[in-house]
Amino acid sequence: MSDSLLVSLLLNISLLTLAATLMMELKPLRAFLYRAPDDWRLQLMLAALFGLLATLSTYCGFNAYGANINTRVISVTAAGLLGGPVAGIGAGLIGGIHRYFYAPGSFTALACSVGTVTFGVIGSLGSRFFRRQPSRLFLVGITVIGELCQTVWLFLLARPVSAVVELELHILLPKLVVNSAGMVLLFSIFSRFRQSRTDEMIESQSDSMYIANQCLPYLREGFGPGPHLQKVADTIRAHAVGYQVLLSDRSRLLAASGVTPGGDALPDYMARCMDSGSTQVRSSGTAQQGRLRLRQEGLVAVPIRCGKEIVGAMALRLDQGGLLLASADIHFAENLAGFLSTLLELNNLDREIELRRQAEFRAFQAQIDPHFFFNALNTISALCRTDPDKARSLLLVLADYYRQTLTINEDFVTLTTELQNVNNYLTIAQARFVNAIYFTAVLPKDTDRFRMPPLIIQPLVENAVRHGGVSVDDRRVELRIVQTGGCLEIAVTDWGKGFPADVLSSLADPDNKRYSGLFNVDKRLRSVYGAEGRLRVSSTPAGSTVRFTIPAGEAEKEETA
Numbered sequence: 001m002s003d004s005l006l007v008s009l010l011l012n013i014s015l016l017t018l019a020a021t022l023m024m025e026l027k028p029l030r031a032f033l034y035r036a037p038d039d040w041r042l043q044l045m046l047a048a049l050f051g052l053l054a055t056l057s058t059y060c061g062f063n064a065y066g067a068n069i070n071t072r073v074i075s076v077t078a079a080g081l082l083g084g085p086v087a088g089i090g091a092g093l094i095g096g097i098h099r100y101f102y103a104p105g106s107f108t109a110l111a112c113s114v115g116t117v118t119f120g121v122i123g124s125l126g127s128r129f130f131r132r133q134p135s136r137l138f139l140v141g142i143t144v145i146g147e148l149c150q151t152v153w154l155f156l157l158a159r160p161v162s163a164v165v166e167l168e169l170h171i172l173l174p175k176l177v178v179n180s181a182g183m184v185l186l187f188s189i190f191s192r193f194r195q196s197r198t199d200e201m202i203e204s205q206s207d208s209m210y211i212a213n214q215c216l217p218y219l220r221e222g223f224g225p226g227p228h229l230q231k232v233a234d235t236i237r238a239h240a241v242g243y244q245v246l247l248s249d250r251s252r253l254l255a256a257s258g259v260t261p262g263g264d265a266l267p268d269y270m271a272r273c274m275d276s277g278s279t280q281v282r283s284s285g286t287a288q289q290g291r292l293r294l295r296q297e298g299l300v301a302v303p304i305r306c307g308k309e310i311v312g313a314m315a316l317r318l319d320q321g322g323l324l325l326a327s328a329d330i331h332f333a334e335n336l337a338g339f340l341s342t343l344l345e346l347n348n349l350d351r352e353i354e355l356r357r358q359a360e361f362r363a364f365q366a367q368i369d370p371h372f373f374f375n376a377l378n379t380i381s382a383l384c385r386t387d388p389d390k391a392r393s394l395l396l397v398l399a400d401y402y403r404q405t406l407t408i409n410e411d412f413v414t415l416t417t418e419l420q421n422v423n424n425y426l427t428i429a430q431a432r433f434v435n436a437i438y439f440t441a442v443l444p445k446d447t448d449r450f451r452m453p454p455l456i457i458q459p460l461v462e463n464a465v466r467h468g469g470v471s472v473d474d475r476r477v478e479l480r481i482v483q484t485g486g487c488l489e490i491a492v493t494d495w496g497k498g499f500p501a502d503v504l505s506s507l508a509d510p511d512n513k514r515y516s517g518l519f520n521v522d523k524r525l526r527s528v529y530g531a532e533g534r535l536r537v538s539s540t541p542a543g544s545t546v547r548f549t550i551p552a553g554e555a556e557k558e559e560t561a
Helices: 002-023 027-034 040-059 072-083 085-102 109-126 136-157 161-219 227-239 268-276 327-366 370-386 388-407 415-432 457-467 501-506 516-529
Strands: 062-064 067-069 243-249 253-257 280-282 286-289 292-295 299-306 309-318 437-442 475-484 487-494 536-540 543-551
Touching: 002 161, 040 072, 040 085, 067 161, 072 085, 072 109, 072 136, 072 161, 085 109, 109 136, 136 161, 161 227, 161 327, 227 243, 227 253, 268 280, 268 299, 268 309, 299 327, 309 327, 370 388, 370 415, 388 415, 415 437, 415 457, 457 475, 457 487, 457 516, 457 543, 516 543
Parallel strands: 437 475
Antiparallel strands: 062 067, 243 253, 243 309, 280 299, 286 292, 299 309, 475 487, 487 543, 536 543
């Protein structure tokens, strides 16, 4: 008898695990394996599924000693653990009511029915401590508690007691051992499924991220007509083996790989995915689009976005006709489209930042002091009578100065070019303030190998000349450029009266007009080098120093390229 009981319980567990494996394909159960949704409809569905398993256990049970010996404790307790009170008690009621009417004349009918509901209550209470990957000891413990509660109900509700004693002497230990093992086995199936799905999603995200990275050089051209988009489609097909690839904008097909389109007409499924803003999946049938005829088995279309705007769509179709898309294929397409959309948005943001930076630089160029220009012309006009040669020389210097300041288009210039611009400015300023400017410079050797943003040093020198004089005929300025370790430090010092306190506080004010030159230099340095490249001002009544530090590696990058 004990051998037959053991075989029956093992058969119950085998059928239970087979049923649980098949149930893995049901979306509601998968939702509970990943998380515990609050939707009561899903919880009722879970109660129905595990209640069905409980009734299956009753039908497959072993009838002995006037009782039905089965594995209901596993399915009902599992429902409570996974779904909480609604699922656990619901499954217990379904299994318990069925057990009562299955053999109402049995002396254990009422006790087993109540015990089945108790399994659901125990599982529901255990769900408070339940983790998505519970320990084996926890599962064994909760199964043992359920079986012991069942034994208590038998002694309370079943008669005669002698029959209960005989029953429990023969079946209690086998039930505890086999049902505990069955509970561990059931949740190991859930765990393996959950882990395989997690691995699948990670692999899908990793693959889509890698492919998107390979497409990055071509996506810099945007998501529009051109050979770059065909390279995107070819790259996707090359690295995601097994898919035909179609790419479109809002109005027409732009690129295809693995299939030869008969025109640029927009396929209807791609149009629908863009109109709805959601994934479109085709599992059967054919579509005719111009001369392009596609079998629709295994085809998924996903919108491509740039920010909030849908700019196009991507469609993937399995190479081998007749196959249906798996959920992994759909996840892969959605992940890839998401990464491509992110790259497009970042590229668009980079372009906007670059355009804004260029606009700010042009605005800075436009702010070249017109008073300096007119004063220089007045000085030159005065020299035309007294010293025509010098006037001619100054005109050439002035022309070279404005040519450099108004026609620079490079992001970086050599330090030599920047210093030439400083010298041109000082030559013109010296003609105006005759013998009033005393300029000294400490410079590194081989200034050609250093590079920096243009029009950075000259405004600092001009500011020192204009505002740093001890008197009208005594303007002392020092430029010091020193390479220290991996950094290049530039400092402009004057021996004037220093910055007033209110001016120092206003230098960080974007509406500051008086020292707009310093403000613009600081803003441009921050845009290129970040906060570490900002201007640092130290000021005393005996003079001021404006300095900044840039990475020497950045400054020398053309030499090392």
